[in-house]
Amino acid sequence: xxxxxxxxxRPEQFxxxxxxxxxxxxxxxxxxxxxxxxxxxxxxxxxxxxxxGRSVKxxxxxxxxxxxxxxxxxxxETTRGGELSGLQEALRQEHGTQCGFCTPGMVxxxxxxxxxxxxxxxxxxPEIREWLTGNLCRCTGYHSVVRGVxxxxxxxxxxxxxxxxxxxxxxxxxxAAVAAATAAGQEV
Numbered sequence: 001x002x003x004x005x006x007x008x009x010r011p012e013q014f015x016x017x018x019x020x021x022x023x024x025x026x027x028x029x030x031x032x033x034x035x036x037x038x039x040x041x042x043x044x045x046x047x048x049x050x051x052x053g054r055s056v057k058x059x060x061x062x063x064x065x066x067x068x069x070x071x072x073x074x075x076x077e078t079t080r081g082g083e084l085s086g087l088q089e090a091l092r093q094e095h096g097t098q099c100g101f102c103t104p105g106m107v108x109x110x111x112x113x114x115x116x117x118x119x120x121x122x123x124x125x126p127e128i129r130e131w132l133t134g135n136l137c138r139c140t141g142y143h144s145v146v147r148g149v150x151x152x153x154x155x156x157x158x159x160x161x162x163x164x165x166x167x168x169x170x171x172x173x174x175x176a177a178v179a180a181a182t183a184a185g186q187e188v
Contacts, residue, residue: 003067007032008076016063023047023058026073034074034104038136045135048105049073055109057134074104077111087111087152096148098139106135110149118156123149 003016007030014029026032026049035058036046042060049058050072077085084092087107097103113131117123123131128149132142 001064003063005063005066005068006070008071008073018062018064020063021059022049022051022056022061022063022066022071025063026058026071032073032075036101036104038101043134043136044102045105045109046102048108048135050108050112053112055112072108074107077107085111086155087114087149090152090155091145091148094144094148094151096140096145098137102135102137102139106132106137106145109135110145110152114149114152114156117153118159120157122153122157125150 001016001018003014003025005012007026012030014025016025016029023035023037026035027037035049037059038044038046040059042057045057047057047059048055050056051058051061051066052069077088079085085107087110091097091103091107096106110128110131113123113128125146128146129142131149132145137145
């Protein structure tokens with residue numbers, strides 16, 4: 001069957017077997033070997049990519065079911081100049097990577113959390129650990145990964161425009177939101 005996907009912003013067209021897994025296409029067909037194959041059962045998380053903005057385990061997704069979608073892999077996380085993403089840099093600073101085998105899957109899964117919380121409240125440590133339940137790591141003990149995610153979320157929130165929570169009546173701004181907006185040079 002003929003498949004069209006956008007992978008890391010580039011359109012890709014190819015023929016695929018109906019039973020081909022997305023991880024096979026990414027690694028073997030497109031040469032994007034940053035996406036790892038660990039367990040082939042969806043338990044370890046080394047194969048996580050983003051499909052249409054959501055993190056998915058590519059060893060459980062048929063290539064055909066991703067047709068027409070947008071796939072982001074770890075190779076698409078760095079800038080063209082080779083700079084690390086905010087999450088990658090935060091994990092580096094907090095020593096959240098060891099051997100590196102699980103890192104691409106963690107970055108792809110946790111990047112969704114960082115993006116989702118950029119304009120709102122910081123995720124708690126238990127929330128971060130909940131996001132990590134689908135990613136196994138034998139080296140870090142997760143403490144440094146949690147610290148890296150906290151650092152990345154703080155940086156993302158500092159860069160995001162201030163938002164007023166939905167519980168505040170229309171036209172009224174919470175003092176913390178006003179202070180944050182003012183500090184960011186925004187009109188309130």
